[in-house]
Amino acid sequence: EAQVTQNPRYLITVTGKKLTVTCSQNMNHEYMSWYRQDPGLGLRQIYYSMNVEVTDKGDVPEGYKVSRKEKRNFPLILESPSPNQTSLYFCASSITGSTDTQYFGPGTRLTVL
């Protein structure tokens, strides 16, 4: 089944404790992206990757890092999480970019205390 998977689905952590949210897609898509979704706001892009070893900042990259060592994986790293990073995070992938249909993962709900 073609899908985007994320882990963990739920995470409660404390300020400053490094964490990684994994994202994997099995559709051989070149483009992958991370978004955060906050109440009353649309999805906001954190980082995206056009291909392996190519990553770029989105609209809200501060406090986040990503890597794209393999085509299928695009982990999101919070080196020192803060309470304002409490949010619902979605990973997405598409064949070539934002002009293609993006397929979203199930989401990761992160709470930073």
Add this chain to the structure above:
Amino acid sequence: GESVGLHLPTLSVQEGDNSIINCAYSNSASDYFIWYKQESGKGPQFIIDIRSNMDKRQGQRVTVLLNKTVNHLSLQIAATQPGDSAVYFCAETQPNNDMRFGAGTRLTVKP
């Protein structure tokens, strides 16, 4: 920055009725638009898309209308069913390939 459809309105319809969900997009030069459905606890799911060289596109029970004159996009759902209950939001791809998402509209279908 600019946003698509900032507010999160709600729409309640009776099962079997038609639903119309609206979206005002921000950039008149945007050339690709998508409607997504997001059910509770799940990621957004593609419903239908339309490019700026079209003003209407139909899918199964859904129709997207694009009015470029007033930067307006709408999603029409025919014979709405309880399974259609979700948040629906639009997205626009701007000329620089940035994608902007609306906050969405919550559709509730009453049996």
